[in-house]
Structures are given as structure tokens and as C-alpha cells.
Amino acid sequence: SAVISQKPSRDICQRGTSLTIQCQVDSQVTMMFWYRQQPGQSLTLIATANQGSEATYESGFVIDKFPISRPNLTFSTLTVSNMSPEDSSIYLCSVDSGQGEFFGPGTRLTVL
Amino acid sequence: LAKTTQPISMDSYEGQEVNITCSHNNIATNDYITWYQQFPSQGPRFIIQGYKTKVTNEVASLFIPADRKSSTLSLPRVSLSDTAVYYCLVGDGGSQGNLIFGKGTKLSVKP
Numbered sequence: 027s028a029v030i031s032q033k034p035s036r037d038i039c040q041r042g043t044s045l046t047i048q049c050q051v052d053s054q055v056t057m058m059f060w061y062r063q064q065p066g067q068s069l070t071l072i073a074t075a076n077q078g079s080e081a082t083y084e085s086g087f088v089i090d091k092f093p094i095s096r097p098n099l100t101f102s103t104l105t106v107s108n109m110s111p112e113d114s115s116i117y118l119c120s121v122d123s124g125q126g127e128f129f130g131p132g133t134r135l136t137v138l
Numbered sequence: 139l140a141k142t143t144q145p146i147s148m149d150s151y152e153g154q155e156v157n158i159t160c161s162h163n164n165i166a167t168n169d170y171i172t173w174y175q176q177f178p179s180q181g182p183r184f185i186i187q188g189y190k191t192k193v194t195n196e197v198a199s200l201f202i203p204a205d206r207k208s209s210t211l212s213l214p215r216v217s218l219s220d221t222a223v224y225y226c227l228v229g230d231g232g233s234q235g236n237l238i239f240g241k242g243t244k245l246s247v248k249p
Contacts, residue, residue, distance in 0.1 A: 030181075061239075068225070069182065069239040118181045127172070129181030 028053055028123050030130035038136045039109055046105045047133045049119030054099035057122035060092070063132070064115045075102040075119075109137045142226045147244040156213045158243050160226030163207045169228040171202060171209045176223045176242070185224075186211070213245075221247045 029052040039045050049058065058075040072092055074082040081094035095103045106113050114137045120129040143161040150156045162171070170189050174182035186193055188200040188209070199212040213220060223242040 068241050071238075116179075120181070128184055129174075132179070132181045134179065 028055060028121050028128050030119060030121060030128060032117075032119060032130040032133050034133060035131065036134040036136075038138060040138055041110055043109055044105055044107045045109065045135060046103050047117050047119075047135075049102045049104070049130055051100045051121050055121040055123065056099070058096060058102045059120045059122075059127070060094060060102070060104045061118045061120060061129075062115045063118065069118065072104070072117075075104075106135065109135075111137045113137050141238070142228060142240050144224075144226050144240060144243045146241065147246065149246050149248065150216055151248050152217055153215050156216050156220070156245060156247075158211045158213075158224055158226075158245070159208060160211070161208050162226070162228045165206050165228050171200065171206075172227045172229070173198070173200065173209075173211045174225040174227065176225065182225060182239075216245075216247045218247050218249060221245060 031050045033048045037045055060072040060075060061069045062072055063069045071084050072087045073084060073094055075094050075096040076082060077096045077099055083089060091107055093105045102119060104117060114135060116132045116134050118129050118132045120127050141164060148158060170187055172187040173185045175185050176182040186195055186198050186200045188202050190202050190206060193200040201210040201212065211224060223244050225239055225242040227239060
């Protein structure tokens with residue numbers, strides 16, 4: 027299985043600011059994904075991070091709010107822009123190893 | 139995309155075998171069935187994946203009937219540390235990421 031790390035593990039941010047979350051994998055993977063898990067809820071896919079091209083966003087998520095970078099096959103970032111308290115959530119990246127999807131530890135974001 | 143239905147919660151005692159059943163009536167031909175475990179404040183952890191019949195690994199077994207419209211995750215001899223939320227998902231094994239997480243089953247293991 028792939029080893030996935032995320033930075034920061036948690037943060038408390040002010041309304042209107044932006045936070046960039048990093049996801050690092052210990053091996054090259056084709057598919058990387060970003061999810062959100064709001065308090066007490068299940069996971070919701072935000073987008074697929076494509077290496078060398080724009081991310082593919084799910085319904086309800088847009089690039090202006092959640093810009094994503096994927097500069098290589100082991101790294102991706104998700105930015106939560108112009109944050110509001112409704113963005114308070116756990117953000118997780120995941121990778122498809124070919125034998126299932128493996129998740130990072132998540133980034134717990136609190137927006138005041 | 140196939141929707142899944144699981145019990146919201148289950149209770150068990152240490153040492154018992156726990157079976158969690160998931161319904162996925164609209165599963166597509168190329169969909170795999172995958173189960174994840176999630177502890178509070180952690181990302182989901184892959185448990186097991188299967189396509190049909192029975193799959194077993196060091197953690198669990200997955201039973202899938204011939205019609206594939208349901209699946210059962212079997213956890214042998216659970217311990218307190220197995221208390222977690224268990225998610226059943228179906229999706230295209232060749233392009234993961236279109237997985238839809240339902241509410242999962244909250245398993246509580248008691249001493």
C-alpha cells in the first residue's frame with residue numbers, strides 16, 4: 027500500500043483567508059483524489075487531481091474555490107479559497123494504487 | 139453509479155464474529171466492491187476488495203453472492219479496537235475516485 031502524508035494536519039483559519047493543503051505519496055501514482063468530510067458526515071469527492079492537466083471537479087465544487095495542483099506523480103495540493111465557517115471540515119487526499127484506494131491522514135480545518 | 143445501503147449501526151462484544159451486509163442492487167458489470175474502515179479523526183483505511191464469490195485477507199473476509207447485489211464483510215473475533223465506521227463502496231476498479239461514500243455502519247464493540 028502507498029504511504030500518504032498531508033500537511034498541515036490541522037489548522038484554524040480566519041474567514042476570508044485561504045489555506046493550501048499538501049499531499050505527498052511515497053510512490054508514483056496515476057490517480058490522486060481530494061475528498062471532504064464535514065463534521066459527522068461521510069466523505070464527498072471534491073475532484074480528481076490530474077498530472078499535467080486541470081483537475082476534474084465533481085458537481086458542486088469549482089476550481090475558483092478549490093484550486094488544485096498536480097505537478098508530478100507523487101504530489102498534489104488543494105487550496106481552500108476565501109474560506110467561510112461552512113468550509114470547516116476534514117480534507118483528505120487519496121491515491122489509487124491499483125488494488126484499492128488509500129487515504130491520507132486528513133487535514134482538519136476550522137474556519138472562524 | 140451504484141448506491142449502497144448499510145445498517146447505520148451495529149453492536150457486538152469482544153471475541154464475536156461480526157457480519158456487516160451491504161446492498162447494492164444497481165451494481166454495474168465492471169464495478170468492484172470495496173470496504174473501508176474509519177476511526178475518528180483519521181482517513182478511511184482500505185480493508186478488502188472483491189468482485190465475486192469470496193475474498194479473504196489477514197483482516198477480514200468478503201462474501202459476494204452470484205448476483206452481486208449485496209456483499210457481506212465478515213470480521214472474525216472482533217476486539218475493542220475494531221470499533222469504527224465501516225463503509226461499503228462500489229465503483230469501477232479501473233478508475234477509482236468515482237466512489238460514493240454512504241453513511242457507513244458504525245460498529246461498537248463492547249467488552
